[in-house]
Amino acid sequence: MDFNLTEERQMLQDTLRRYLSDKYTTATRNTILESETGMSADIWAGLAELGVIGALFTEEEGGFGGAGFDITTVFEELGRAGVVEPMLETAVLGGRLLAALGNDSQTALIEEVIGGGLHLAFAHGEPTSRYDLNRVATEAKVSGGDIVLNGRKAVVANAEAAGYLIVSAREGGAVDDEAGISLFLVPAGTSGVTLRGYPLFAGGRAAEVTLDEVRLPASARLGAAGAAYGAIAGAVAAANVALAAEALGAMVTATELTRGYLMTRQQFGRPIGSFQALQHRFSDLLIELEQARSAVINAAGHLSDPVAERDRQIAAARNLIGRAGRLVAEEAIQMHGGIAMTQEYELAHIAKRIVMTDHRFGDTDYHLERFIALSAA
Amino acid sequence: MDLSYSPAEQAFREEVRAFLRDELPAALSDKVRSGAELGKADIEQWHAILNGRGWLAANWPKEYGGAEWNAVQRHIFEEEAAQANAPRIVPFGLSMLAPVLMKFGNQAQKDYYLPRILNGDDWWCQGYSEPGAGSDLASLKTRAVREGDHYIVNGQKTWTTLGQHANKIFCLVRTNPDVKQQEGISFLLIDMDTPGIEVRPIILLDGTPEVNEVFFDNVKVPAENLVGEENKGWTYAKYLLTHERTNIAGVGFSQAGLDALKRIARVEMSGGRPLIENPHFAARMAKVEIDLMAMATTNLRIISQAASGQAPGVESSMLKVKGTIIRQEINDLTRRAVGPYALPFPSEALAGNNDPIGPDYAAPLSAEYFNNRKLSIFGGSNEIQRGIIAKVKMGG
Incomplete structure (x- = not known):
């Protein structure tokens, strides 16, 4: 047993933490939130230069990490600082799908991703698919030598910035079959693709994507026809590890801010943290935080396990983080009082990041059901 | 029964x-x-x-x-x-200031202000909280010094709800700094147009400009705008609070919220079936409905006591705590119900001038969830209410 970070990961953590605490101040981040693109090109270039993107890929793929603990090291730091840049979309989801299924010319794009020059978006969820990964109604039909896509994709994060959308579409099977789903690499601006972009509640941007007779060459397909589900589930598993770690980082910040506030805010002639009723509630947050950290470690440590055990561990982590996250976000706001309700205060953004994590790739209940099903299997 | x-x-x-x-x-x-x-x-x-x-x-x-x-x-x-x-x-003039004027105001104040409240000539806001005086309201520092037939007011109020619309503000001000905190406070009516007043919006975490900071810099207030006696303002403030306790449980809002939640859960799909059939979600909804049914009866029990002339006491605090927990739980479930469509921040849709993103009911749900975290903070936080309950029941 060794619960220490390797030397490389420790360095990555230190470097990233220093970089973000210097560059990603509350004021800077609030400017980014107000901006039209919802992200900072400078910050993205900075993260690429530090090797943060490269840390999310294996050496074989052109990076120098790519394991579960590389993901958690990076995303805990992003979560601590409330970073809204689309690392999850471009590097984890997009990058892993390319790496898992791409041919040589497709995987060549990873180098651009690692260098910070290319964004990706995973256009998978649909208006009524909720969190089900297997539910794909978008159709792909072979027409002559081409492929034609028709359908709608919902809340596609980072769609506007992406050089390519990675679009899932059905080439066979029923609407909720795992088999029959394919992925296609759709360049930005392809005819028939319409994006309706909007900001997200906790920062960043997404779009509703309409695919209307989108004609692609057969070479746009990633991997074999109808066989993409395993890669999708794998990329989403990694994304769930990342989201859990990001929420953990945000919870650390929320707890730190609360500690500081309890110790300095004076009411009734003394710091409010001297009231035992608040001390006990603050202690409960710390207890849940340790639980959350262990859940993240469990999930990251099992990311390369056989699928059933991998997914069971991940469902457990996301369920626990969902519960602990809501507690931390709500209690941190409550113990701060009114100040935490203001947009310019750091905690407001951090709390939004924590709570909104629960709407990505499954909420607390969804992961509870997954855990029950996978445990019974 | x-x-x-x-x-x-x-x-x-x-x-x-x-x-x-x-x-x-x-x-x-x-x-x-x-x-x-x-x-x-x-x-x-x-x-x-x-x-x-x-x-x-x-x-x-x-x-x-x-x-x-x-x-x-x-x-x-x-x-x-x-x-x-x-x-x-909007309660500030109607159910907060007016009862105080009726009980403690002089005839001229009643004759002038009450009809104006009713007719909408005045929009009142509340000048209570300060940056350093939240839960500990009696520690407020905004100073009013008597000079001839005026008071000169200096200081800052905060969390002033809808102050951007108001032309009048009723304020708790410190008129005597040398006595016990509660005994040096007065209740002043101030015209927002008076020179020296500045209103700055506070943008809340859901993006709305609902509350404000109000700054007073040598603001000259006619002495006739004092309500009741100087240094008795704390008594009036407490009276105001006991009269602002109707609807504290928010039963109507919770019931309407629960109905909306059920409508949404009937049309949202989960695993190919309506969300309302999902056992985990159904159980969450059932629990909050069971709590609400009981609280509605608690509320009625207290209301019927009040209707027969008994003033509600500590029960108001109990209703506030339970009522806010239930409303916030309903907000949480409704946000959850829409899944990924809770993620968009549809500022355009909220302004009512664009097509909705996803289902039309989804637009305000995350904002409402976050905005209503205020319910357990304002009007005496739930911690303060619990303190009151313990103090009354344990004789502390």
């Missing part, structure tokens, strides 16, 4: 229902239903409609132009109004 409303009360409910059906403009109820922001004109319109019927000032005696409803009638109206998605009555 009899859980039913009397025939007279049922007839009253029908009367309220018919009024809301006939008089509540669809443009207003649509805004409330969709969570769109209500403007000043919207609220003034609704107040004027109610005033036309004599129902704006539910708690005022008839001699001042009020409806003089008892607690049960007020409860029935609030329940029906919430169901009908009527705008909330």
Whole structure:
């Protein structure tokens, strides 16, 4: 047993933490939130230069990490600082799908991703698919030598910035079959693709994507026809590890801010943290935080396990983080009082990041059901 | 024991229902239903409609132009109004300041201010909290110094709800810094147009400019604007708080929220089936409904005591704690119900001038969830309420 970070990961953590605490101040981040693109090109270039993107890929793929603990090291730091840049979309989801299924010319794009020059978006969820990964109604039909896509994709994060959308579409099977789903690499601006972009509640941007007779060459397909589900589930598993770690980082910040506030805010002639009723509630947050950290470690440590055990561990982590996250976000706001309700205060953004994590790739209940099903299997 | 409303009360409910059906403009109820922001004109319109019927000032005696409803009638109206998605009555003039003026104001103040509140000539806001005086309100520092026939006011108020619309503010100010905190506070009425007042909006975490900071820099206030006696303001403030305890449980809002949640859960799909059939989600909804059913009866028990003349005491604090927990839980479930469509921040959709992103009911849900975290913070935080309960029941 060794619960220490390797030397490389420790360095990555230190470097990233220093970089973000210097560059990603509350004021800077609030400017980014107000901006039209919802992200900072400078910050993205900075993260690429530090090797943060490269840390999310294996050496074989052109990076120098790519394991579960590389993901958690990076995303805990992003979560601590409330970073809204689309690392999850471009590097984890997009990058892993390319790496898992791409041919040589497709995987060549990873180098651009690692260098910070290319964004990706995973256009998978649909208006009524909720969190089900297997539910794909978008159709792909072979027409002559081409492929034609028709359908709608919902809340596609980072769609506007992406050089390519990675679009899932059905080439066979029923609407909720795992088999029959394919992925296609759709360049930005392809005819028939319409994006309706909007900001997200906790920062960043997404779009509703309409695919209307989108004609692609057969070479746009990633991997074999109808066989993409395993890669999708794998990329989403990694994304769930990342989201859990990001929420953990945000919870650390929320707890730190609360500690500081309890110790300095004076009411009734003394710091409010001297009231035992608040001390006990603050202690409960710390207890849940340790639980959350262990859940993240469990999930990251099992990311390369056989699928059933991998997914069971991940469902457990996301369920626990969902519960602990809501507690931390709500209690941190409550113990701060009114100040935490203001947009310019750091905690407001951090709390939004924590709570909104629960709407990505499954909420607390969804992961509870997954855990029950996978445990019974 | 009899859980039913009397025939007279049922007839009253029908009367309220018919009024809301006939008089509540669809443009207003649509805004409330969709969570769109209500403007000043919207609220003034609704107040004027109610005033036309004599129902704006539910708690005022008839001699001042009020409806003089008892607690049960007020409860029935609030329940029906919430169901009908009527705008909330803005309470600052009507149910916060007015009872204080009626009890402690002089005749000139009553004659001048009360009709203006009723007719919408004045929009009052509340100058209570300060940056350093939140839960510990009595520590407030905004200073008022008597100079001839004026007070000179310096200091800062905060969390002033809808202060951007107000032309008047009632303030707690410190007139004697040398005595016990509670004994040096006065209750002043201040015109917002007076030179030296600056209102700065505070943007809340859901993006709305609902509250403000109000700064006072050598603001000259006529001495006749003092309510009651100098240095007795804390007594009046406490009186105000005990009278602002109707509808503290928010039963009507919770009931309307739960109904909306069920409507959404019937159409949202989870695993190819309606969300309402998902056992985990159904269990969460059931738990909060069970809590709400019991709280509604607790609320009625306290209301019927109040209707028979007993002033509610510590029960108000209990209702505030439980009521806010239930409302916040319903907000949480409703946000969850829409899955990924809770993620967009549809500022355009909320302003009511664009097509919705995803289902039309999804737009305001995350904003409402976050905005309503305030329920357990303002008006005496839930921690303060628990302190009151313990103090009363344990004789501390």
